[in-house]
Each structure stands twice: as C-alpha cells, then as structure tokens.
Amino acid sequence: MRYVQEFRDPTTAKVLLAEIARVADQIGATPEKPVHIMEICGGHTHAIFRYGLDRLTHPGIEFIHGPGCPVCVLPMARVDECVELAQQPGVIFCTFGDAMRVPGTKKSLMQAKADGCDIRMVYSPLDALELARRNPNREVIFFGLGFETTTPSTALTIQQAAREGLTNFTVFCNHITVPPPIKALLDDPHMVLDGFVGPGHVSMVIGIHPYDFIARDYGKPIVVAGFEPLDLLQSVLMVLIQIRDGRAEVENQYSRIVPEHGNPVSIAAIEDVYEKRPSFAWRGLGEIDESGLQIQAKYAAFDAEAKFGIGYGAEVAREVEEPDGCACSQVMTGRIKPIACPQFGQCCTPEMPLGALMVSSEGACAAYYQYGGGRPLEAAE
Amino acid sequence: MKDTASVQKPARKPLRDTCVTIAHGGGGKAMRDLIESVFTDVFQPDAMEDQARLTSEALATPGARLAMTTDSFVVTPVEFPGGDIGKLAICGTVNDLAVGGASPLWLSAAFIIEEGTEIALLRRIVATMKAEADKAGVRIVTGDTKVVGRGSADQVFITTTGVGVIPPGRDLRAEHIRPGDVAIVNGVLGDHGACILAARGDMALSSALVSDCAGLGHLMQAVLAAAPNARAARDCTRGGLASSLNEMAEASGLAIEIEEEALPLRDEVRGTCEILGLDPLYLANEGRLVVFVPEAEAEVTLAAMRALPEGEGACIVGRAREGRPGQVTMRTLYGGARIVDMLVGEQLPRIC
Numbered sequence: 001m002r003y004v005q006e007f008r009d010p011t012t013a014k015v016l017l018a019e020i021a022r023v024a025d026q027i028g029a030t031p032e033k034p035v036h037i038m039e040i041c042g043g044h045t046h047a048i049f050r051y052g053l054d055r056l057t058h059p060g061i062e063f064i065h066g067p068g069c070p071v072c073v074l075p076m077a078r079v080d081e082c083v084e085l086a087q088q089p090g091v092i093f094c095t096f097g098d099a100m101r102v103p104g105t106k107k108s109l110m111q112a113k114a115d116g117c118d119i120r121m122v123y124s125p126l127d128a129l130e131l132a133r134r135n136p137n138r139e140v141i142f143f144g145l146g147f148e149t150t151t152p153s154t155a156l157t158i159q160q161a162a163r164e165g166l167t168n169f170t171v172f173c174n175h176i177t178v179p180p181p182i183k184a185l186l187d188d189p190h191m192v193l194d195g196f197v198g199p200g201h202v203s204m205v206i207g208i209h210p211y212d213f214i215a216r217d218y219g220k221p222i223v224v225a226g227f228e229p230l231d232l233l234q235s236v237l238m239v240l241i242q243i244r245d246g247r248a249e250v251e252n253q254y255s256r257i258v259p260e261h262g263n264p265v266s267i268a269a270i271e272d273v274y275e276k277r278p279s280f281a282w283r284g285l286g287e288i289d290e291s292g293l294q295i296q297a298k299y300a301a302f303d304a305e306a307k308f309g310i311g312y313g314a315e316v317a318r319e320v321e322e323p324d325g326c327a328c329s330q331v332m333t334g335r336i337k338p339i340a341c342p343q344f345g346q347c348c349t350p351e352m353p354l355g356a357l358m359v360s361s362e363g364a365c366a367a368y369y370q371y372g373g374g375r376p377l378e379a380a381e
Numbered sequence: 382m383k384d385t386a387s388v389q390k391p392a393r394k395p396l397r398d399t400c401v402t403i404a405h406g407g408g409g410k411a412m413r414d415l416i417e418s419v420f421t422d423v424f425q426p427d428a429m430e431d432q433a434r435l436t437s438e439a440l441a442t443p444g445a446r447l448a449m450t451t452d453s454f455v456v457t458p459v460e461f462p463g464g465d466i467g468k469l470a471i472c473g474t475v476n477d478l479a480v481g482g483a484s485p486l487w488l489s490a491a492f493i494i495e496e497g498t499e500i501a502l503l504r505r506i507v508a509t510m511k512a513e514a515d516k517a518g519v520r521i522v523t524g525d526t527k528v529v530g531r532g533s534a535d536q537v538f539i540t541t542t543g544v545g546v547i548p549p550g551r552d553l554r555a556e557h558i559r560p561g562d563v564a565i566v567n568g569v570l571g572d573h574g575a576c577i578l579a580a581r582g583d584m585a586l587s588s589a590l591v592s593d594c595a596g597l598g599h600l601m602q603a604v605l606a607a608a609p610n611a612r613a614a615r616d617c618t619r620g621g622l623a624s625s626l627n628e629m630a631e632a633s634g635l636a637i638e639i640e641e642e643a644l645p646l647r648d649e650v651r652g653t654c655e656i657l658g659l660d661p662l663y664l665a666n667e668g669r670l671v672v673f674v675p676e677a678e679a680e681v682t683l684a685a686m687r688a689l690p691e692g693e694g695a696c697i698v699g700r701a702r703e704g705r706p707g708q709v710t711m712r713t714l715y716g717g718a719r720i721v722d723m724l725v726g727e728q729l730p731r732i733c
Contacts, residue, residue: 008714010642010714010715010716013715014715017715049719050719051713051714051715051717051719052713052717052718052719053715053717055718056715056717123657229714350725351725361658370720370722371719371720371722372710372719372722
C-alpha cells in the first residue's frame with residue numbers, strides 16, 4: 001500500500017527511537033521527571049497504542065492524551081437531544097458510526113435504534129442529503145459532529161441543500177474547533193505540559209497558524225503531525241529538539257498533507273455557513289468560549305436547532321449531571337491516567353461504557369483498554 | 382412397503398410466479414410447487430418425508446463420534462463478489478464441522494423468505510448451495526421454508542445444520558495446545574469482511590476484492606493427514622482472527638503471541654481498513670482457519686496446505702506460550718507489543 005507502508009518502516013523507526021532517546025537524555029528526562037507531551041488528536045492516541053509506541057519511546061517521555069476525540073467531548077445532554085430528535089415521528093436521523101454507542105442519560109442512539117427509531121449510520125453528510133432527496137415525505141436530520149476535519153463537508157452539504165431548495169433536511173450542528181480547548185488547557189493551573197503533537201487532519205483544513213498562540217503566548221513547542229508511526233516518532237523528536245534548544249515554534253511535520261495556510265475552499269465554506277457560538281459545553285472540560293460552531297441565520301432552514309427548538313436553540317439550556325464516579329474530566333485534562341480511574345475496567349468497559357472516553361476507539365480509556373496501555377504485558381523475549 | 386424410487390410422482394405444472402408471495406408459505410399447492418420446483422428438484426433428498434433417514438459406514442466404526450453444528454446466515458447484499466448467502470450457508474457449517482476434525486456428511490437447510498423475493502434469486506442461491514455441497518462431499522437431506530411479510534426479513538435468511546463423523550482417536554480441542562505450538566492460517570485475512578463492506582455500496586469504495594468464502598473440509602483433512610498431532614483449529618469468521626485466537630487462548634489457559642509482520646493482508650484490505658478506521662484482525666473471513674500444530678509438524682502442515690487452492694497462502698502467524706492465561710498479544714513491526722482483545726460489539730467506522 002503506497003504512501004502508508006513507507007511510513008511504517010521498522011528500520012527507520014529504530015533510528016528515530018534511538019534519536020529520541022538521545023535527545024531525551026540530553027534534556028534530562030527520566031520516569032520520575034518526565035517530559036509531558038500532549039497529543040491533541042484522538043487519532044494520534046489510537047495510533048500510539050495500536051503500534052505500541054508508548055512502550056518503545058524513552059521512559060522519560062509521558063504522553064498526555066488530549067481532548068481531540070469529538071465523540072468523547074460530547075456532553076450527555078447532546079446525546080439525549082439526538083435521541084429525542086430521532087424519536088419524533090417521520091424522522092430519519094443520520095449519524096457517523098462511532099457516535100452510536102455513546103451513552104445518554106437514558107439510552108444511546110444504538111439503543112434508540114433497537115427501540116424502533118429510524119437511525120442510519122452514514123459515512124458522509126452527503127449520504128444523509130441523498131436520503132432526504134429520496135424520502136421527500138420524511139424529515140432527515142444529520143448529526144453534525146467533529147472538529148475542523150468534518151466541518152467543511154457538513155458546510156458543503158448545507159450549501160448543496162440550499163441550492164436544491166430541500167425543505168426536509170437539517171443539521172443538528174455540534175461541530176467544534178481545536179484551538180479554544182487547547183487554550184483552556186494551557187490556562188489551567190494544574191496543567192504541566194512541555195509540548196504538543198498537533199492534529200494533522202484538522203490542520204489540513206485550517207493550516208498551522210491557528211496554533212501560533214501556543215508558541216508565542218505560552219512558550220510551548222507544537223509540531224503538526226501525521227498519523228503513521230514514523231510521523232508520530234519524528235514529531236516527538238522535533239518537539240524534544242525544540243525543548244532541548246530552548247525554542248518554542250509551530251513546526252509542520254505533516255507537510256505532505258498540511259499546507260501552511262490550510263485549504264482555502266474548505267475555509268470559505270466554513271466561513272459561509274457557520275459562526276462561532278459565544279460558548280459551547282465540552283464533556284469533562286465545561287463551557288469553553290468560542291469553541292463551537294452554529295449555523296448562520298441565512299441557513300436557518302437547515303438548522304435543526306432553529307427548526308426543532310433543541311440544543312442551543314431551546315429556550316432553557318439542558319444540563320445533565322455526569323454519571324457518579326466518572327473521572328473522564330480528570331483523564332481528559334491529563335490529571336490522571338485512565339487506569340488510575342477507579343471505574344476503569346470495572347464499571348466502565350467498552351461493552352458498558354460509563355464515560356465517553358471508553359466509547360470511541362479514539363478515546364484514551366478505550367485505547368488503554370483495547371491495547372493494554374499502562375497494563376503489564378508479559379511479552380515473550 | 383414400496384420402493385420409493387419406483388413411485389411415480391404426479392405431473393406438476395412449472396412454477397410460473399416470478400416473486401415469492403405469502404401464498405407460497407400457506408401450506409397448500411403454491412407452497413408445494415415452490416418447494417419442489419426451487420428446492421427439492423435441485424437438492425434431491427432421498428424421500429419427501431418430514432425427516433431424513435441416514436446411514437453411514439463411518440458411524441459403524443467403534444469409537445467414532447457424531448458431530449453436529451448449526452448456524453444461521455444473514456448477509457446484505459445476499460449476492461456479493463465471490464459468492465452468495467447460499468455459499469456462505471454451506472461453507473460456514475461445513476467448516477464448523479471440519480475444524481472440529483469431523484468429516485461433514487449431511488446438512489439440513491431452512492429458509493426464511495421475505496415476501497417479494499425474486500424466485501430467480503432463490504434459484505441462483507439454491508444452485509450455489511448444491512454446487513458447494515457437492516464440492517464438500519455433503520448432502521442436503523432435509524429442509525424447510527417459511528415465508529414472512531415484507532420487512533420481516535431481508536430477502537432470505539438461511540439456517541443450516543450439519544452432521545459429520547469424527548473418526549476414533551481424533552480429538553481436536555484448544556486445551557491440547559502446548560507452549561511453543563505454532564499458529565498457521567491458510568491465507569490472506571479479511572477479504573470477506575472488506576468485500577462485503579465495499580459491496581454494500583454505501584461508502585463509494587470500489588474495489589476488486591472478492592470474498593474468501595470457501596469450504597475447508599478437504600484442507601482440514603490434508604492438515605490432519607500431514608500433522609497427526611495437530612492440536613486444534615478454528616474457522617475465523619465473525620470477529621476475525623483476533624476473536625478465534627482469544628477463544629483459543631482462553632480455552633487453552635495459555636498466552637498467544639502473533640507477529641504483525643507475519644500477518645497476510647492484501648493491500649486493498651489494508652487500504653479499506655485505513656480509510657474506515659477498522660482493524661483487519663477483526664474483519665470477518667468465510668474461508669479461513671487457524672490451526673495449532675507442534676513446531677516439528679509446522680513445515681509439513683504448511684506444505685500440505687499450500688498444495689491446495691484454499692491453502693495457497695498458508696503461513697505461520699504466531700505461537701502459543703506460557704504467560705498470562707487467555708492473553709493474546711501482538712508483537713508490532715517495531716518490536717513493541719500490544720494486547721489483541723476480543724471485539725466489543727461491532728466495529729464502527731470512525732468519524733475522522
């Protein structure tokens with residue numbers, strides 16, 4: 001498989017690992033006094049554990065798993081609202097696959113589907129649009145979820161729906177953006193981060209400059225990274241070299257995909273369709289200023305919040321308590337490791353997730369659970 | 382008592398319907414016409430009684446045991462590159478018998494048919510079933526049909542039950558696996574799962590992938606002839622190789638370690654998995670098995686498997702070892718290790 005296998009070459013990986021160890025030693029990183037590197041994106045968390053990189057890198061490097069898993073940061077209230085929308089007569093509710101299992105206060109979308117709601121798993125918002133065309137007598141609602149990786153495709157779909165004049169298609173917009181929660185984390189006095197591995201696919205859309213504040217205002221290095229093992233190792237090395245040399249810059253390891261200024265077509269679609277919400281609730285992180293997107297008034301006909309008076313379109317904001325004993329918020333802010341949560345693997349498993357971090361394969365807890373992160377492996381030598 | 386072969390059947394009009402209707406499930410003439418025209422004319426059971434009456438010399442050997450297994454088959458789409466639901470229904474049950482060391486002999490086949498299903502489709506499915514059964518050396522000796530209203534089934538569901546004979550002295554089971562035994566698979570993994578994903582057509586993925594669906598009875602006989610001390614085998618269907626190995630690790634009380642580098646995967650399957658965020662270790666197969674043999678018998682087993690078309694891609698993927706009982710680990714390309722756990726629910730494609 002070209003353009004993938006090259007970035008998984010074991011010989012190069014060994015060279016990078018040795019170089020990482022050398023620079024980590026130069027910095028004086030030890031297990032007792034580790035360098036804390038946050039990988040922001042859930043895709044990176046997943047890759048680190050899938051390839052066992054956490055066990056291979058120098059023991060003085062500690063990965064902190066960031067908030068970049070859209071399913072994981074979704075408040076339970078949003079899931080409840082999805083279920084309510086899906087329960088309305090005549091509605092076809094469309095969602096990406098990994099939102100299906102996220103627990104709401106009463107049920108997940110998967111359970112709602114079993115109870116008879118017409119819920120379809122789609123791979124693109126355009127699939128939902130096609131359903132709307134083919135079912136003019138049904139109301140098709142697409143659950144718009146995700147960071148800048150998925151916001152453009154939802155925006156383009158809304159533009160297309162407007163061009164066609166569809167009256168039975170809306171988006172329940174829960175799109176969010178990456179930079180604001182990073183700022184919130186950096187402002188948290190408990191946070192001890194030394195550098196970041198930045199999200200590659202988000203940056204493909206927005207470019208690398210939205211992260212300038214991390215280097216400029218907070219003095220932390222950030223390297224935008226690809227998702228293959230060699231990408232991650234090289235990015236970790238680049239972060240370490242910046243730390244060693246006393247630099248704090250935004251660097252682009254993933255230059256084969258990420259243009260410095262992003263994708264102008266996507267950015268134009270985003271700016272045409274959405275505007276920033278004053279604030280948006282993140283599971284585990286609370287309300288964060290200007291971190292969510294809402295659909296502009298000119299596209300109100302395609303906004304499920306406006307049409308159904310739900311979500312931020314409701315008169316009273318819905319508030320839902322996190323389940324008892326769920327430590328997702330502490331894991332999400334890097335205060336504890338997943339295995340330090342008393343519920344981990346006990347009351348909270350991928351089969352019966354208590355918290356969202358156990359649901360998506362990109363969630364830190366699910367990655368720990370599935371790939372044995374933090375647990376002893378009795379590997380044959 | 383009359384000789385059944387000499388009984389003249391009354392002349393029957395050809396079935397003129399193009400689609401199955403509720404009338405075909407009503408127990409009357411329409412049902413009889415459907416059953417005879419579509420099913421029994423092809424399967425040719427010995428007699429039209431409500432039971433099959435079976436004899437086999439293999440059973441007369443002292444110490445021989447009967448093996449029996451049952452499986453239901455539902456798949457969308459019912460016809461896909463490399464097979465259809467009928468082929469799955471024969472191969473799946475034949476393979477369940479084969480990996481247990483049994484020689485498959487007889488099958489039953491029960492059909493739940495959705496109103497409106499095309500009769501031509503049923504004929505195609507029945508034809509593949511007959512061809513696969515002949516290839517595997519099994520006979521379809523009894524069956525049943527039910528017709529349900531539109532929406533109560535998805536075209537056709539099939540349940541097959543298989544009976545086979547295990548010769549005296551043969552006892553394949555995961556408890557017999559010993560540390561150091563090697564795990565061998567018979568070919569590339571995940572073709573069926575990836576092919577079905579692409580064939581559903583809701584992902585705009587086009588690929589030349591063909592399902593690996595195949596009967597493994599002959600292959601398993603070849604393995605057992607080459608490796609008299611073969612310990613245990615499993616067919617890697619739903620849940621893929623990862624699930625089979627987890628079951629075997631648990632039953633054996635041993636740990637199993639596989640090598641990422643050794644896993645046989647096609648580029649198309651890797652690519653499909655990359656795009657959708659799936660793990661090929663969990664993709665379904667319908668013509669793949671994993672067998673544990675003592676290391677000393679590994680080479681002869683590989684040679685015997687590779688001599689057959691369904692074992693062409695045979696290779697060693699890992700081995701059993703002392704360790705945490707039931708734990709399956711994978712040594713990654715970089716020498717790292719990770720747990721290969723059982724699948725939870727179904728694999729769901731990731732958002733981004």
